[in-house]
Amino acid sequence: MSTATARYTGNLRTEAVHSASGTTIFTDAPVDNHGRGESFSPTDLVSAALGTCMMTIMGIVAERQQLNLTGVSFEVQKHMATEPRRIAQIDVTFRMPATLSDKERTILENAARTCPVALSLNPEIRQEVQFLYE
Template sequence: MTTSIVRYLGELRTSSMHMQSGTEIITDAPIDNHGKGEAFSPTDMVANSLATCMITIMAIKARDMDLELKGTTAEVTKVMAAEPRRISEIHIHFEMNLTDDKKVKTTLEKTAMTCPVHFSLHPDIKKVITFNWK
């Protein structure tokens, strides 16, 4: 089954339609690469995908532990390198509003590192992941 259909809209912008849900995502080239920067860039989406994947995997594990991650946030910073232009680093800072239990913290942090996007990214991309437990 097709996952998505991507259409080039002109002016360095794309529309991606998720076939199962009909959800649309717009991407724009970033300002530093000839674009308008009016939407996520494709490389922004890669960095953001890592954070959303990690939260999703932690939420599945938390649910199995009868815990709720609602309200958890992740601040994502993407660092680009030149020649070739590529993502060199992804920094993700999680704000976890859940528990003081060390075992739960350790379990969820280890679980986050097993998300499929994390395993799919090239090992040369530095991943700086931090958790702040409240």
């Protein structure tokens, strides 16, 4: 079974369907590349995938360690290169509970940095990850 199917709907928009759940997402080309920017661009999805993968792996580790990460959040920013047009850098900033011990912080940060998306991205894409404990 496929992971997803997609179709081009015109006007630089795609519609992708997750095979297992039926969830639909749309992509649009970004405004700076002839698009409408009305939805995630494919490179936005890559950037969001990095942050959500890191968060998911931290969640798995947190459950094992009996830590509550409810409310943890992140912001992601991508930086594009122009020649060739590609993602040059992804910045991810996590907001984490200040109550975590130094040992717990180390365990969670290591888990995040070794998530499957982080390990799958081209090494030329710089990954700047910051953890703010508030």
